[in-house]
Amino acid sequence: MALRIMMFSDFVCPFCYIGFEVIRKLKPEFNIELEWRGYQIHPEWPAEGIPIEKIRSPSDLDARQAIWQRITAMAEAEGLPIKPPSVFTSSHAALAACEFAREKGDAEEMEALIYRAYFVDGLNIGDPSLIAWLAARAGFDEGEVTEAIRSPRYAMKLKNNALAAHQRGVGGVPTFFIGDYPLVGAQSSEVMRQILRRATERIIATA
Numbered sequence: 192m193a194l195r196i197m198m199f200s201d202f203v204c205p206f207c208y209i210g211f212e213v214i215r216k217l218k219p220e221f222n223i224e225l226e227w228r229g230y231q232i233h234p235e236w237p238a239e240g241i242p243i244e245k246i247r248s249p250s251d252l253d254a255r256q257a258i259w260q261r262i263t264a265m266a267e268a269e270g271l272p273i274k275p276p277s278v279f280t281s282s283h284a285a286l287a288a289c290e291f292a293r294e295k296g297d298a299e300e301m302e303a304l305i306y307r308a309y310f311v312d313g314l315n316i317g318d319p320s321l322i323a324w325l326a327a328r329a330g331f332d333e334g335e336v337t338e339a340i341r342s343p344r345y346a347m348k349l350k351n352n353a354l355a356a357h358q359r360g361v362g363g364v365p366t367f368f369i370g371d372y373p374l375v376g377a378q379s380s381e382v383m384r385q386i387l388r389r390a391t392e393r394i395i396a397t398a
Contacts, residue, residue, distance in 0.1 A: 198210070207377070288340055292326065
């Protein structure tokens with residue numbers, strides 16, 4: 192029996208990047224049925240991006256540096272490269288493109304490319320042309336993805352995801368629902384492995 196996991200996440204969240212990669216690492220060990228829900232946490236950020244130094248005071252930047260020390264330590268423990276992005280940018284194009292990709296097939300590789308573009312290569316994932324190019328690298332049609340990003344159909348899907356998050360009491364990302372049990376925040380692969388083992392044992396016990 193599959194272990195059903197729903198994950199609310201956003202491409203501009205570094206903890207989501209770590210959580211996504213941890214789940215990818217553990218998938219071969221567990222019969223995971225993952226339902227990814229794109230949840231835009233900063234719809235006010237523009238697609239062209241805002242340089243971080245323009246909207247942060249010096250004290251904010253100090254706090255951000257401290258947070259990034261923790262993020263970097265978590266990522267390094269999982270063997271993940273990561274860098275602080277240079278801009279705050281809209282994730283709408285990336286999220287809409289992935290909604291399209293999931294309808295066509297497996298979007299996992301595309302998601303990985305988007306995370307790496309933002310958190311490793313320092314690219315602006317608010318740019319629809321970049322997202323379409325990344326989608327093409329993952330095997331999708333670049334023109335179809337460009338149309339999907341503009342389509343109200345996928346904008347509505349993102350609104351529905353936000354509504355579902357609100358109904359479930361999601362206050363931040365990443366939030367995982369392992370069956371009916373919520374888990375907030377990225378976990379190390381070892382901690383997540385223990386959580387998934389217990390969840391699997393519960394499924395077997397109640398089958």
